[in-house]
Amino acid sequence: MLDIPGWVPFHRLAVVFALLVAIGALAFVDRPSRLTATLRRRFLFGVPWGTLVTIGGVLAVYLFLQDGRSSWYRPIVIPFRAWSYFYPLGMLSAPFSHSSAGHLIGNLIGTLTLAPVAEYALGHYPRRRGSTSFGSLRTNPYVRAFLLFPAGVFVVGLLTSVFALGPVIGFSGVVFAFGGFALVTRPVTTILALFSGRVVRLFYDAMLSPEVTATARPVFSTPWWAQIALQGHAIGLLFGVMLGIWVLRRRDGTQPTAMRSFAAVLLFAVQESMWAVYWFRGSETFVLFRAVGLALVIMLAILVALTVASSNRPIRANAPTGSVGSARRWQVGVAVLLLATSALTGPAIPANMFTAASDDLPGERVEVRDYEITYVEDVPNGLTAAFDIELFGESTTTNTSGVVVKSEQRGIWTTAVSKNRLAFDGRSVVRLGGVGWRDEAVAARDGYVVMGTGTSAYRVFLATENETVLAHKTGPVQAEPVVAGRNISVVPTDAGYDLQVSSDRGTVRGPMPTANVSTTLDNIRFVRHEQFIFAEYRGTRVRVAREETYN
Structure with missing residues (x-):
């Protein structure tokens, strides 16, 4: 069997060789080529x-x-x-x-x-x-x-x-x-x-x-x-x-x-x-x-x-x-x-007459020259039509959630990364620039999926070369399991995440447990095993949260 060195692009050469053979064979059979003569009559040098x-x-x-x-x-x-x-x-x-x-x-x-x-x-x-x-x-x-x-x-x-x-x-x-x-x-x-x-x-x-070798994997797509x-x-x-x-x-x-x-x-x-x-x-x-x-x-x-x-x-x-x-x-x-x-x-004429409003973007933001970048949830899209038009039961009025980029100088207001996209990827790069320059801003998310709710407690950070800000954090999210009559919630904070235990006697909060350190709140012990958070009480062990993973 012929042993072809790995550095030889055999597959590419095979395609090129097949194409050259086909062209040569056609040129030989059809000579003189009428196609070439026709092209020369209509094109400069054919x-x-x-x-x-x-x-x-x-x-x-x-x-x-x-x-x-x-x-x-x-x-x-x-x-x-x-x-x-x-x-x-x-x-x-x-x-x-x-x-x-x-x-x-x-x-x-x-x-x-x-x-x-x-x-x-x-x-x-x-x-x-x-x-x-x-x-x-x-x-x-x-x-x-x-x-x-x-x-x-x-x-x-x-x-x-x-x-x-x-x-x-x-x-x-x-x-x-x-x-x-x-x-x-x-x-x-x-x-x-x-x-x-x-x-x-x-x-x-x-x-x-x-x-091409393909494997099955989850993807985010429209x-x-x-x-x-x-x-x-x-x-x-x-x-x-x-x-x-x-x-x-x-x-x-x-x-x-x-x-x-x-x-x-x-x-x-x-x-x-x-x-x-x-x-x-x-x-x-x-x-x-x-x-x-x-x-x-x-x-x-x-x-x-x-x-x-x-x-x-x-x-x-x-x-x-x-x-x-x-x-x-x-x-x-x-x-x-x-x-x-x-x-x-x-x-298109009235739609293209719009430009970014002078109002400040909500929440914390970072700036790259004339661009402002922030994270919003459920706010009106800055570039939708001025008049609400309904057609086939559909409306032009929409709200948006995600990483928003605005430039008043350029008339730009756009959702550069949607909320769902960031939740899927965990990190996204927003590329900015102009004639002769380019820069980047990074959006990153972390969070915990709270058991029984189908929702997460999470934070979103925005970073440029010069600064990093916490642009968004959710409120406390309460887990469905109730342990010894106590409700358990995950609470995002500026520094990380807390656990909150609430009952008729009041509310106590403490830090999210790490791999080696547990947290005890109102006699409930919280431990971490890999990405999962468990609540333990008198021999009962309940999973209350899972750290988000991204693709």
Whole structure:
């Protein structure tokens, strides 16, 4: 048996070798390549330079603005979200920033697979009869590839940021705009490109982690569909669709059939989970309206298909010029698409007019430059809508609990770590920063689960490089077991934890027992065994509390 040294990346080499063999075999059988000739007719040297420049720009934002170069998996996120119109840095940076390396890679792969289709439809060379490639800046292929296409991407990204609802972050709005444009101009090619993205992602994962060993363990997670910026994706898709229709009509070429357009849009929308319409109820509870979402994407698909395939004839023959009846049939579809886009973008305008109030945060807090960090429980969320709106029985009014970050200067008020997340992990790092700097604050929790109550007595600490404060502690929590007619409670204090024994004769308190030292209160002896606290009285032994453990 062949003995391969451990330092040889055998699994990665196997994937690369298989890919090279496949490419070589296809090149040999299909020579001369018609694909290469087609790409050269539409692209400068056959390469989608605009796509590559776009990918390079997004990657540069992650590496340098978000400091991903020094911490690839832990970029600075909070200051680069689109918090409000009063924070221009967030509005400008959010559509090109990302919350994690996985988020970045997903959007870059989407760009790599969908943007070339859109760029191919536009082309680096002018297509109008009589125009020359170097007759003007607009028709110059170098300008079109390296300047105009990236400039268009920047404008679309800015639009998805300005009209997005909530503090969004990520390039996915632009990726969906690529998808919408490509679906209108090249529907079948777009679907092939969409699924080729899965192959690219699998190749990336295989290179990154050729072997994966997984074990069962508890995790804290929210539903996957509650992590989708659905409104941002939808407006990006609609922007792309309308741009695609505009390009098709300007060229007055052959439009795709309605069936092709319908099938392509429906497959794209379902694959990209655009049916996942959800709402939130606060306290990390979410509601998914699956049936409503599916109905919406079907209506979207048929609307796009009919608009693309409609003729240029007026709605009513011989209608007076300027009247409603003189409008072109495809223009009716565009008007409906504009109404749908307005309905999606409109609510974002008042929502993005909010900013952090000047009121002080409750409780103890720490500061990092212009940021304030504290811990709260059941307080109104500082970035919810100004007006309470009810829809399908759900409300926009929510309260929040957890580690809150506020910056009045930046208009930021956000729950950076939820109460349940901190209870699960026990410790969480909040990454803060701005252009050219980064810092951290740490939230840590300790506590005791009190038997029979399902609740804990706990404390939360906040720490920076310069200070540590006790930000929160619960009141006494009484255990369910009653020992010799006495109630037992766990009491958080500034210094640690006490036990409290209450009866008709009064109340006494003493320190929580340690591994080697017991505590006796009102003739009840308390001892610790590992993480458990027991009460002993005349041969009776009852467990009253357990120290919290975290994942």
